[in-house]
Amino acid sequence: MQKVRVLIVDDSALVRKVLTTMLESDPGIEVVGTAADPLIARDKIKLLNPDVLTLDVEMPRMDGLTFLDNLMRLRPMPVVMVSTLTERGADVTLRALELGAVDFFTKPPADLANTFMDHAPEICAKVRLAAGAKPRERAAVSKLDVAPRLSADAVLPLAQTPGTRGGTRIIAIGASTGGTEAIRVVLEAMPPTAPPIVITQHIPAAFSGPFAARMDSCSAMRVMEARDGQPIQAGHAYIAPGSQHLLVMWDGAKHVCRLHDGPPVNRHKPAVDVLFRSMVASVGAATIGVLLTGMGDDGARGLGELKEIGAPTLVQDEASSVVWGMPGAAWKAGAANEMLPLDAIAARLLALAHTPVSAAASRVGT
Incomplete structure (x- = not known):
């Protein structure tokens, strides 16, 4: 099965590192590159042609919403937003979904390196599903533990x-x-x-x-x-x-x-x-x-x-x-x-x- 090729766009070196480790723990995902801001990402999208982009909502040189708006007009592709659990993070993420982002996941407020990895199964699943989604124009982990699935x-x-x-x-x-x-x-x-x-x-x-x-x-x-x-x-x-x-x-x-x-x-x-x-x-x-x-x-x-x-x-x-x-x-x-x-x-x-x-x-x- 062909791997989902992902480009990670985030201004935090720690987030880029943790996300790379997390996503590559899934045998069906390959991180083909990372970018510290949207302008670097723009060039890497042309060079690497990824299947999915993970995109931080707040970045230097060009904010995530402006970049996403341009991307969905010029080169629509599946995007999963990386958000913060704040009121501003919520507003920006909801706006990103309006602009065409497929889904989002949130960064924990503290102890990022340790707590972020707890969400690996969910985040990997979101990225895999995003690869098969239809993008819309405007209109180290050795084992992933899965919680029991309860019914109503x-x-x-x-x-x-x-x-x-x-x-x-x-x-x-x-x-x-x-x-x-x-x-x-x-x-x-x-x-x-x-x-x-x-x-x-x-x-x-x-x-x-x-x-x-x-x-x-x-x-x-x-x-x-x-x-x-x-x-x-x-x-x-x-x-x-x-x-x-x-x-x-x-x-x-x-x-x-x-x-x-x-x-x-x-x-x-x-x-x-x-x-x-x-x-x-x-x-x-x-x-x-x-x-x-x-x-x-x-x-x-x-x-x-x-x-x-x-x-x-x-x-x-x-x-x-x-x-x-x-x-x-x-x-x-x-x-x-x-x-x-x-x-x-x-x-x-x-x-x-x-x-x-x-x-x-x-x-x-x-």
């Missing part, structure tokens, strides 16, 4: 009797790699009277608040980071905080957001399967389940559980996905009723929102 059962058992309380449609969306931009496309097309939307996007804790604020600024809906016990209302979208699972529960009079500090599920926290599992218990067939672009298969099982109880389920198609992992896994497993391009999903969600729950459930499997 670790947080919430599957309800024996699906919930039907409230009778109001609630849209549940899951996404990962490429999802920040896919979610923006959906929310921008939603009117202020849209049904409530709950969202789990794989994202670090420091990034979920700025991401929610960014979505709020571009949507007619009121978009916010979910709070524990917060009532779920029409015209509002609730985004899971990073590092906490988002569940929807019935509190006796209304649906509310519940935050859960349980273990990672499918190695993610927040996890889409946990959100979908909670929808089965509290909203039932009134749920509309959606899986957008993302790496892995988180959400595929939960989407299938929603389909089994009569909830309409959708996935984003391969052509419009940055990575067709999560939606592809759900589609191949038969968990989705429909597969649509990203720009058609919002309209379909609004149409389904006006479909009687009983009618939607009766058509499942036909």
Whole structure:
């Protein structure tokens, strides 16, 4: 199998060294070069023709965003951003994803040489997946230890009797790699009277608040980071905080957001399967389940559980996905009723929102 050829662009010599060691611990990755700033990187891209670029967000001579913008206009290629866990790092990284970066990973705030290596499996996986992603124009480790992969059962058992309380449609969306931009496309097309939307996007804790604020600024809906016990209302979208699972529960009079500090599920926290599992218990067939672009298969099982109880389920198609992992896994497993391009999903969600729950459930499997 041909190795993924990577060029590392970072002004820190330590980061370049650690990233090189980390990536080359994966037999499927070859670091073909490094660059201390974008101007050096520009020449090395022409010379080395790498498959993937890792790019720091803050560098001398030319900042990472300016370089990325130029790169995506002149020579689009898969880029994985290297970010910091700060508010500024979050804002710059989200802007980089808007400009066309495939994904990002974050530098630990301290003890870089030791703690960075703990994330080797995740970072190597992001780089490998990026190599197969479709770049978009503007619109020493001897063994990699892998944590056990838990299912949604670790947080919430599957309800024996699906919930039907409230009778109001609630849209549940899951996404990962490429999802920040896919979610923006959906929310921008939603009117202020849209049904409530709950969202789990794989994202670090420091990034979920700025991401929610960014979505709020571009949507007619009121978009916010979910709070524990917060009532779920029409015209509002609730985004899971990073590092906490988002569940929807019935509190006796209304649906509310519940935050859960349980273990990672499918190695993610927040996890889409946990959100979908909670929808089965509290909203039932009134749920509309959606899986957008993302790496892995988180959400595929939960989407299938929603389909089994009569909830309409959708996935984003391969052509419009940055990575067709999560939606592809759900589609191949038969968990989705429909597969649509990203720009058609919002309209379909609004149409389904006006479909009687009983009618939607009766058509499942036909």
